[in-house]
Amino acid sequence: MSWEPKIVGFxxxxxxxxxxxxxxxxxxKCSPNVRTIRVMCSGRVEPTFILKAFQLGADGVLVLGCHPxxxxxxxxxxxxxxxxxxxxxxxxxxxxxxxxxxxxxxxASEGDxxxxxxxxxxxxxxxxxxxxxxxxxxxxx
Amino acid sequence: MIGNIRDxxxxxxxxxxxxxxxxxxxxxGYLAPYLFTNVDKLGSMEISTQYRLSYTCRPSKxxxxxxxxxxxxxxxxxxxxxxxxxxxxxxxxxxxxxDLGKTKIMGIACTQExxxxxxxxxxxxxxxxxxxxVEGVSQDENVDxxxxxxxxxxxxxxxxxxxxxxxxYGCRNACPMCFCKDCKMEQGVFTETxxxxxxxxxxxxxxxxxxxxxCIWCGECEKACPVDIPLLTLFKLLRRDIKDLFDYEAGMDxxxxxxxxxxxxxxxxxxxxxxxx
Ligand code: SF4
Ligand code: SF4
Ligand code: FES
Numbered sequence: 001m002s003w004e005p006k007i008v009g010f011x012x013x014x015x016x017x018x019x020x021x022x023x024x025x026x027x028x029k030c031s032p033n034v035r036t037i038r039v040m041c042s043g044r045v046e047p048t049f050i051l052k053a054f055q056l057g058a059d060g061v062l063v064l065g066c067h068p069x070x071x072x073x074x075x076x077x078x079x080x081x082x083x084x085x086x087x088x089x090x091x092x093x094x095x096x097x098x099x100x101x102x103x104x105x106x107x108a109s110e111g112d113x114x115x116x117x118x119x120x121x122x123x124x125x126x127x128x129x130x131x132x133x134x135x136x137x138x139x140x141x
Numbered sequence: 142m143i144g145n146i147r148d149x150x151x152x153x154x155x156x157x158x159x160x161x162x163x164x165x166x167x168x169x170g171y172l173a174p175y176l177f178t179n180v181d182k183l184g185s186m187e188i189s190t191q192y193r194l195s196y197t198c199r200p201s202k203x204x205x206x207x208x209x210x211x212x213x214x215x216x217x218x219x220x221x222x223x224x225x226x227x228x229x230x231x232x233x234x235x236x237x238x239x240d241l242g243k244t245k246i247m248g249i250a251c252t253q254e255x256x257x258x259x260x261x262x263x264x265x266x267x268x269x270x271x272x273x274x275v276e277g278v279s280q281d282e283n284v285d286x287x288x289x290x291x292x293x294x295x296x297x298x299x300x301x302x303x304x305x306x307x308x309x310y311g312c313r314n315a316c317p318m319c320f321c322k323d324c325k326m327e328q329g330v331f332t333e334t335x336x337x338x339x340x341x342x343x344x345x346x347x348x349x350x351x352x353x354x355x356c357i358w359c360g361e362c363e364k365a366c367p368v369d370i371p372l373l374t375l376f377k378l379l380r381r382d383i384k385d386l387f388d389y390e391a392g393m394d395x396x397x398x399x400x401x402x403x404x405x406x407x408x409x410x411x412x413x414x415x416x417x418x
Binding site: 047048051054055073079081085086087089090091092093094096097106129 | 213232244287289293295296297298299300325331340343346347349350351353354375378379382383386387398400401402
């Protein structure tokens with residue numbers, strides 16, 4: 001079987017998850033590579049969650065939240081923005097491509113925007129190839 | 142130098158500027174942090190580049206100064222601090238670990254040899270009271286070498302480095318900025334215990350992601366590491382990134398809000414970031 005990128009998506013409950021839901025109910029065609037995890041706010045996404053996703057075999061991680069100014073908890077998404085910018089820099093210094101992590105904003109009415117982000121991310125990660133973590137032998141050797 | 146420090150400590154205590162002085166003391170050939178309240182004991186006060194007063198004590202995982210301040214909130218403590226220690230105190234205060242209003246910093250400058258030994262860029266505190274400022278070490282060949290590497294070379298470099306890690310937690314324990322009671326590096330959900338080498342990208346990565354914005358490049362982690370992983374080099378690289386991204390330098394200015402602690406109102410985000418990253 002050919003390799004398919006695995007992407008873990010952390011979607012905020014109030015906007016992005018509903019945006020994804022809308023894409024589904026409207027039967028929009030969307031690449032099936034994103035595994036969705038619903039969080040109450042993009043601000044809930046601690047960098048460790050993203051690292052853990054990579055450790056468990058993700059090739060990319062997508063974080064989606066409400067547009068700036070729209071966060072249900074006022075400023076959760078601004079905090080995420082800072083955290084993610086820094087995390088991407090950190091990963092780049094350590095040799096992990098920045099494009100494997102993406103933060104974007106999707107509102108409840110933007111099903112089409114959700115689809116375009118997912119498709120775009122899938123292709124970018126496909127181009128990068130699998131994220132190689134420790135092979136079993138390296139880990140227990 | 143130590144003579145001048147002892148004299149000044151005596152003066153501060155006698156003039157009641159502070160109730161106690163926190164410094165190192167030598168006893169039976171060993172150095173340990175000590176709270177001097179009695180001027181007669183000042184003869185045993187020492188300084189060293191090997192110990193930081195900003196250390197977090199184990200296993201209670203509390204900063205010594207913050208522990209003292211919690212137990213004795215009204216005591217005014219004078220603290221003998223080098224540049225890195227002062228920076229640590231500033232970052233700790235920003236995170237409500239200590240109360241700088243209740244401390245008086247006796248800043249001492251490091252010598253040129255000490256600065257070179259620590260590869261320190263800023264070997265003096267802001268509150269310089271004793272000693273002569275010397276130039277910091279601005280060039281670090283390890284940093285330059287990594288900056289010139291491609292992303293795949295970097296991955297190879299760090300994979301090799303991290304494969305040496307024996308999960309001794311020395312870097313975390315030595316770091317003045319690691320003070321959480323519940324460390325994710327100890328939790329089974331995030332770190333597979335009992336296996337070597339640590340998984341990539343977990344274990345050390347957890348610390349990097351939590352610490353880099355507040356790292357005050359004291360180099361304690363690198364010195365603590367028994368297998369010589371160039372941890373300080375990584376933090377120096379990240380420090381450049383943080384300066385670019387948030388225009389922020391840890392430990393420099395008490396009034397500057399730490400980027401990960403602030404929200405929109407307190408520190409505007411760069412425009413280009415607002416459209417997702
Ligand atoms: S250099 Fe190392 S020990 Fe010092 S603050 Fe930074 S991470 Fe902590
Ligand atoms: S001090 Fe070195 S060997 Fe010990 S946990 Fe830290 S990186 Fe690993
Ligand atoms: S509630 Fe959607 S990002 Fe905070």
